[in-house]
Amino acid sequence: MRQIADANAASEQTRSRLLEAAREVFSQRGFQGATVREICRRAEANGAAVNYHFGSKDGLLAEALNFAPLAALQKANANECPSTRLRLFIRDFMMMLLDEKNPSSQCRIMARELADPTSALDKIVREAIAPLHEFLGKLLREIIGEKVGAADLRRCVYSILGQCLFYRHSHPVLQRLHNTLRYDHKEIEAIAEHIVEFSLAGIKHLSKK
Amino acid sequence: MRQIADANAASEQTRSRLLEAAREVFSQRGFQGATVREICRRAEANGAAVNYHFGSKDGLLAEALNFAPLAALQKANANECPSTRLRLFIRDFMMMLLDEKNPSSQCRIMARELADPTSALDKIVREAIAPLHEFLGKLLREIIGEKVGAADLRRCVYSILGQCLFYRHSHPVLQRLHNTLRYDHKEIEAIAEHIVEFSLAGIKHLSKK
DNA sequence: TTTACTTTCAAACAAGCGTTTGATACGCTT
DNA sequence: AAGCGTATCAAACGCTTGTTTGAAAGTAAA
Numbered sequence: 001m002r003q004i005a006d007a008n009a010a011s012e013q014t015r016s017r018l019l020e021a022a023r024e025v026f027s028q029r030g031f032q033g034a035t036v037r038e039i040c041r042r043a044e045a046n047g048a049a050v051n052y053h054f055g056s057k058d059g060l061l062a063e064a065l066n067f068a069p070l071a072a073l074q075k076a077n078a079n080e081c082p083s084t085r086l087r088l089f090i091r092d093f094m095m096m097l098l099d100e101k102n103p104s105s106q107c108r109i110m111a112r113e114l115a116d117p118t119s120a121l122d123k124i125v126r127e128a129i130a131p132l133h134e135f136l137g138k139l140l141r142e143i144i145g146e147k148v149g150a151a152d153l154r155r156c157v158y159s160i161l162g163q164c165l166f167y168r169h170s171h172p173v174l175q176r177l178h179n180t181l182r183y184d185h186k187e188i189e190a191i192a193e194h195i196v197e198f199s200l201a202g203i204k205h206l207s208k209k
Numbered sequence: 210m211r212q213i214a215d216a217n218a219a220s221e222q223t224r225s226r227l228l229e230a231a232r233e234v235f236s237q238r239g240f241q242g243a244t245v246r247e248i249c250r251r252a253e254a255n256g257a258a259v260n261y262h263f264g265s266k267d268g269l270l271a272e273a274l275n276f277a278p279l280a281a282l283q284k285a286n287a288n289e290c291p292s293t294r295l296r297l298f299i300r301d302f303m304m305m306l307l308d309e310k311n312p313s314s315q316c317r318i319m320a321r322e323l324a325d326p327t328s329a330l331d332k333i334v335r336e337a338i339a340p341l342h343e344f345l346g347k348l349l350r351e352i353i354g355e356k357v358g359a360a361d362l363r364r365c366v367y368s369i370l371g372q373c374l375f376y377r378h379s380h381p382v383l384q385r386l387h388n389t390l391r392y393d394h395k396e397i398e399a400i401a402e403h404i405v406e407f408s409l410a411g412i413k414h415l416s417k418k
Numbered sequence: 419t420t421t422a423c424t425t426t427c428a429a430a431c432a433a434g435c436g437t438t439t440g441a442t443a444c445g446c447t448t
Numbered sequence: 449a450a451g452c453g454t455a456t457c458a459a460a461c462g463c464t465t466g467t468t469t470g471a472a473a474g475t476a477a478a
Binding site: 030032033111112114115116117121122125129130133151152155156158159161162163164165166167169170172173176177190191194195197198199200201202203204205206 | 239241242320321323324325326330331334338339342360361364365367368370371372373374375376378379381382385386399400403404406407408409410411412413414415
């Protein structure tokens with residue numbers, strides 16, 4: 001059994017190097033734009049390694065996805081009041097989306113999938129996006145009260161997510177528009193604060209109508 | 210000269226067929242995902258037609274872009290009050306983005322470019338997106354007054370654009386999330402109305418702080 | 419040492435891509 | 449009718465892609 005154990009240990013190293021490299025490249029270039037060869041080069045692995053360990057490029061993407069960090073965000077701060085939980089969630093979500101130092105490139109991969117679906121999108125929607133929408137829906141319901149209809153509530157969720165994702169999706173554009181752009185910690189917090197203020201006002205306006 | 214005139218007339222037909230097919234395919238599959246062969250097939254043209262008429266796939270994209278409809282939106286309704294102009298702009302912008310019957314697939318191509326830049330992005334930013342941001346910035350300034358700083362104002366522009374673009378970018382996801390989704394005229398107007406109400410509340414909240 | 423098994427590797431594969439080529443057909447001028 | 453310029457076409461080119469292959473290397477049990 002030592003044979004298998006050691007072999008697995010060595011194998012696991014290249015496996016995890018491949019996964020890490022894949023997350024980087026997928027989040028930078030998208031699934032279509034990413035090449036197996038670049039992933040293998042960054043992982044310092046042979047070009048056949050991806051197919052050996054994961055069967056295919058699709059299989060690599062499926063295993064590279066990890067929804068735990070996003071799910072953790074939703075379970076945190078459960079004892080705070082609704083609007084505080086919204087505030088904290090948006091801040092942490094924006095950190096995930098924008099902070100280059102954040103190891104969780106998961107959200108960036110997922111954000112790319114939105115515009116350019118692959119075979120993995122069904123799994124992403126089922127396991128990550130649907131729970132996220134549900135979480136935000138329930139949270140907003142606590143803030144907004146029972147008077148607002150389901151369609152309006154859902155559109156509020158969309159308004160918040162739209163604002164958040166804009167900074168990620170439009171990053172190449174915003175960089176060209178004013179080239180001093182840099183997403184450091186302070187800037188991200190300011191963005192998150194704006195989204196919270198802007199959205200809470202929008203939400204409360206709807207509940208008063 | 211008749212030679213040239215008739216030749217041009219025949220040539221122009223395939224040229225415009227290619228442009229139309231290109232707009233369809235680019236907006237559906239993105240620039241990377243679109244293939245010259247499919248564009249030519251849809252245009253019922255030979256596979257070499259793109260390179261003959263436009264030099265390259267990049268050249269085809271550059272000529273397929275047409276910013277006039279988006280620019281027209283910004284010049285319309287100049288005699289209305291600021292918040293009405295915002296309301297009308299958002300409605301027409303959403304129609305451009307979502308209405309399948311709308312012949313202007315330009316915005317859909319541009320929306321794809323945001324997430325996945327190509328060589329055409331510089332031109333798009335310069336000639337379409339930068340003017341759009343400037344337009345919205347000035348419009349919001351009229352609504353919001355002079356007390357709000359430039360950074361906050363810009364973030365309000367981002368909040369509005371983010372909400373609008375979300376429906377386009379996330380369309381594949383929203384379709385999977387609840388499969389009764391359909392963007393008919395009435396639904397698009399309801400979405401636009403929500404974005405306007407939501408955003409005006411957010412804006413006014415900022416100007417009161 | 420032999421054997422069995424897993425992992426790595428360079429090389430090649432088939433398929434698809436954007437693009438180029440040379441021939442062909444057509445319309446016009448001379 | 450001959451010559452010229454343009455548009456179209458099937459075919460092929462060179463390149464990159466994801467994937468496959470068969471040999472080599474390494475490790476541990478027999």
